[in-house]
Amino acid sequence: MTxxxxxxxxxxxxxxxxxINTKKSKILIDCGMDPSDNGLPDINDSDVDAVVVxxxxxxxxxxxxxxxxxxIFCNPPTADLMYNVWKDTVSLSKTYKEEDIKKSMDVIKTVNYREEKQVTSDIKMKMYDAGHILGSSSLYLDIDGKKLLYTGDINEIETRTLRAADTDFDEIDTIIIESTYGSPLDIKPARKVLEKQLIDEISETIDNGGKVIIPVFAVGRSQEIIVVINNYMKSGALKEVPIYINGSLTHTTGMYMGYSDWLNPKIKNAIENRINPFGNLIKGGDEVFSREPCIIISTSGMVQGGPVLQYLSLLKNPRNKIILTGYQAEGTIGRSLEEGATEVKPFKRAIPVNGKVVKIEFxxxxxxxxxxxxxxxIPQPDKAIVMHGERYQALSLAMTIWKTLKIPALAPSIGSVLPLFD
Ligand SMILES: [Zn+2]
Ligand SMILES: [Zn+2]
Incomplete structure (x- = not known):
């Protein structure tokens, strides 16, 4: 039994x-760190045959x-991007060292989308496009003849940079699905509406002579937002002001250019025709604090660590604005801003929040x-396991899947042990 x-x-x-424990092998699917407290999964690594990311x-x-x-199995862009994430972690949290990164890089085996790979003697894998960030995959595993789909983080619609998530799988016995927005309360406006909101908010601040801070993760949403802003500036609908980004963003955005084959066809064509879809980005230094209006796009997305912390002092000035563009986990500075905190404490000294805080869920x-x-x-599975959502979202999605699709579904707790297939 698996x-x-x-x-x-x-x-x-x-x-x-x-x-995943089978008769013959043991693998891990993903091995993440908690962004709010740098918490690690409690595992024994000695008998793990492989990790798939x-x-x-x-x-x-x-x-x-x-x-x-x-x-460690992952695809080529993921390997490159992961290296960046690990480097940032070394400098931010000191959970591990530079040597540990090297040791992990040495055991990476890369796989392309839709290429079949033997992971262990009884587990085969194919990666599919998950539409979420560059290289993001849904993992389709054949475990001793039974089929598991682990969706990973998915985006089901095409975006400015990526294709929509693949759905053309063969039969599925069990699905493990994400539930970030798993409750019926989590219905988001259309992309176009969000883009318009973002541009309106930026324009308002720039017209008032202020600065806009946009905290982002180095990969994914940041490139989407940069493409949107660049398009609106090029069309004249948004005034041209300097866009400052930080080091790791320069690097990852460059990587998007290098992996144009993994992007949606429109942006791939642009890049192949030597049109830079990301426009003119400037590496942020002291000039960010000058009096000129500007846009600052900086990591980290939940305002928990990263260069964005050094720009929070700008929020003392009511003319400036911070636009949160994604999910803010409990316990992060981003979450406290979202909940209306009147001051934040990125370093020793508290900073009053006088600038406007806006959230646009990009x-x-x-x-x-x-x-x-x-x-x-997708082909209907016999069973659904719901992960990657807060309690209410995970339970809501499990309930919806069971009620509307008649597929038995559950949202396991940490430490749960379950038979994977019926
Ligand atoms: Zn995630
Ligand atoms: Zn993700």
Whole structure:
């Protein structure tokens, strides 16, 4: 019997990690770090045969260098992006060291989308495009003849940079699905509406002579937002002001250019015709604090660590604005801003928040309707396991899948041990 043990990403977003035990082997799907407290999954790495990684976000790959793994499977862009995530982690949290990164890099085996790979003697894998960030994958595993689909983080619609998530799988016995926006309350406005909101908010601040801070993750949403802003500036609908970004963003945005084959066809064509879809980006230095209006796009997305912290002092000035563009986990500065904090304390001294705080969910995740559409497009599984959502979202999606699609569904807690197939 194949057993799944859930080490993280249960009733939470953070440290996603599922252990799969078969008669002959043991693998991990993802091995993430909790972005709010740098928490790691509680696992014994000695008998793990391999780790398969869905994508290069901290909550899916951040813990890997802390452990000693024999083999790590991911695709080429994920390997490159992951290296960046690990480097940032070394400088921010000191959970592991530079040598640990090297040791992990040495055991990476890369796989392309739709290429079949033997992971262990009784587990085969194919990666499919998950539409969430560059290189993001849904993992389709053949475990001794039974089929598991681990969606990873998915986006079911095409975006400015990526294709929509693939749904053309062969039969599925069990699905493990994300539930970031798994409750019926999580229905998001259309992309176009969000883009318009973002541009209106930026224009308002720039017209008042202020600065806009946009905290982002280095990968994914940041490139989407940069493309949107660049398009509006080029068309004249948004006034041209300097756009400052930080080092790791320069690097990852450059990587998007290098992996144009992995992007949606429109942007791939632009890049191949030598049109830079990201426009003119400037590496931020002291000039960011000058009096001129500007846009600052900086990591980290939940305002928990990263260069964005040094720009929070700008919020003393009521003319300036911070635009949160994604999910803010509990316990992060981003979340406290979202909940109306009157001051924040990125370093020793508290900073009063006088500037406007706006949230525009420019998410790289499928919303509730999108998750249901995804479930209806794929071959119907016999069983659904819901992860990667806060408690209410995870339980809501499990309930919806059971009620509307008649597929038995559950949202395991951390430490749960379940038979993977019926
Ligand atoms: Zn992700
Ligand atoms: Zn995630």
């Amino acid at each position: 057993i799944a043990k859930f080490h993280g990403g249960c009733h939470q977003i953070g440290k996603s990690c599922v252990e 869905s994508h290069a976000h901290l909550d899916h790959c951040g813990a890997i260098p802390y452990f000693n793994f024999k083999k 998410s790289a995740h499928a919303d509730y309707n999108s998750l249901l559409r995804f479930m209806k497009k």
